[in-house]
Amino acid sequence: MMRRLFVAAVLLAAGPAIAKDAAFDRPTYAGAYEPQGVDERGLWMQFDEHERGFRDSPLVVRDEALTRYVKGVLCKAVGEDRCDATRVYVVQDKNFNASMAPNGLMIVHTGLLARVYSEAELATILGHEFAHFELRHSLNGFKKRRGGTDILAWLSLSGAAFGQSTAAAQMAVVTGVFSFNRDQEREADFLSASYIRASSYPLRASIVWKRLMEEEDALREERKQRKVRRATPGATDTHPTDMQRFAYFSELEAQPSALDGDDGAAAYRDATARVLPTLFDSLVKSNEFAGVDYVIQTRGSTLGWDGLLLYARGELYRLRGNPRDLMTARQLYEEAIATGTAPAEAWRGAGLTAIRGGDSAAGRSALTEYLTRMPTASDAAAMKILLEN
Template sequence: MRWVALFGAALLSVAPVWAAQPAFTRPPYAGAYQPQGTDERGLWMEIGEAERVLRETPGLVRDPRLIEFVRGVLCRTVGRERCASVRTYIVRDNTFNASMSPNGMMIVHTGLLVRLHSEAELAAILGHEFAHFEQRHTLRRMLNMRNGTDIMVWMGLAGAVTNVGTARAQNSIALSFFSFSRANESEADLLSTQFVRASPYRIRGAAVWTRVLDEENADRRERGLRKQRKLAPNLTDTHPTDLQRIAFHAKLEQEVGAVGEDAIETYRAATAAIMPTLLDSLIKGNQFAAANYVIAARGEELGWDGLLTFARGELYRLRGGPRNLATARDLYLNATRMRGTPPENWRGLGLSEMRLGDTAAGRAALTEYLRRSPGARDAASIRLALEN
């Protein structure tokens, strides 16, 4: 309508740089899809049952502030109207995964939160998953699954619900992101970038997808090296489709320019309470190269703090071997001079020094650990070790 254009032009003269972009609105929303016919109604019942199981699972994160934060980012991305049809859950699971079922249940895995750096990046992912929902891609895929177990496995929930890691989860960093057709992925990317352009956030898809692929390649390279004696090394080349996706986001980012917020600090604050446990489970996830990549990417882009440096120290120490232990010791020592370093850093330092043969330094660090954390779960055994 003409008055819109006039109003926009009037704004331009006084508005900051970002307003120079044409106003961007979300496409109209038809509302949450309702099941049609016996098959779809049957599917809705199965998903409803899966959702009831999910609500009872110990693997569910129950921190209302974190759930509200994730939901808030989703609502700012897709808008209030769309957001109203979503129920948000966070599950403890190391994979870079999020999914949304046709009945409006959105599941965010903690492995996603540990790998993202800002609200804008989270917006890129949640907008993408919502787009699959709105475009009924998930519905079409799920119609072939006729029981709750299939649904749980597809959503990557099998491990979280049964509390046992699934083989599939261990072998893949990203699950549902790569399980749609190429056409569906492009469609979801198009719609999700429309969401983000109409939101307060900056378009950051390229950065997220680049890191996911770099991590997968680091992981594959490591697996390839491990298997090298038996098999030919795996090809680690990035799939052309993935490169096209990154190129799509990068081009759009360039066209749109520096519009919108990253919201890095608010992301950091909202995830601060859960970050130590997320890093801990990443370290113990038995994927050294992938975990090392995730930690290094956070450190390099967001700055190294005591927690991240300690986490990297733990990763190297648990890997074992004299060279890794020496690296771990250096990292722990660096962390002692940083902010936000947890008491366990001195435990890791002490244990590394002991293993490397410097008993005096080891005892000093372990004593410092007990001073900082007198009520630690392993305090009694550490005290006993120090007495001998």
């Protein structure tokens, strides 16, 4: 009770900048759910233990400023009282995904951060995961599937395996145990929309789903697969289709004042510009060329191109490696260098692609520049051998 009064006082004091729309207040928050009974308390202990193991996983992106920023967006989306109970981890993974465990552990994939272009867009997705948490979807689903002591047995087994398991398996342990049904997904989307409408952000969700459809189209076209754009989910789908999400978010966004407020696109661009190589790393190395090129180009056309983004696109082309790709890559590295904001690796890419293209003098000079800028690079010895020949 004290807590709610305090929050209300803060909202009043801060005025319309925070209380954007009085008609859209967040639902009353009961506080983070406390585990009930022996089984749930045991379950929580196990989750906490998993989290301790997870913290040391090589998958976790150790960038405090980025993690703090992502958590800050979550807090603005759902409100300080709600976000208090969460601990956010950014993990290196190409997929558009985030998840939250019943003990408050939230995992945000780099593939999600690479595919949203404003705080408002990120806020709806994080709000969706928080909504599953608030509605206790994961806890209930977990209990339903694995009653009582089964959960503990399962978790301690997977906990024992944690030490030796691969990074990917570790994440599957943390995130893969939760799967929701379509009604829960929808419910989480709508609750997220109501968090956002009570926040300082405009509701900007439909565009995210539209882009995911376009990305899939690009990938299917590349693979010469038929485009599928289903309006309704198939029998085995656990989620509403992207098309359905696009449709109902568009409807919500059309409501009065839903689009008011700063979407934080400039702030998002500035906060993520520094870490673009991290956000695009596993995407660029994935085998999804056309989809990833769509993502990179969309970020460029939405938030502007800089040296790091041009470099990422250069890497994408160089790694595919067709002769024409190498020419495109070289051009992209050179454009990156011309911006003045390229990473040292852009000279490496420019050098390698120049040499492959038969322009040995330019290649050597770029590689020399790379080694000057990054004398302790892990491939410095290999580059020196290349230069000596």
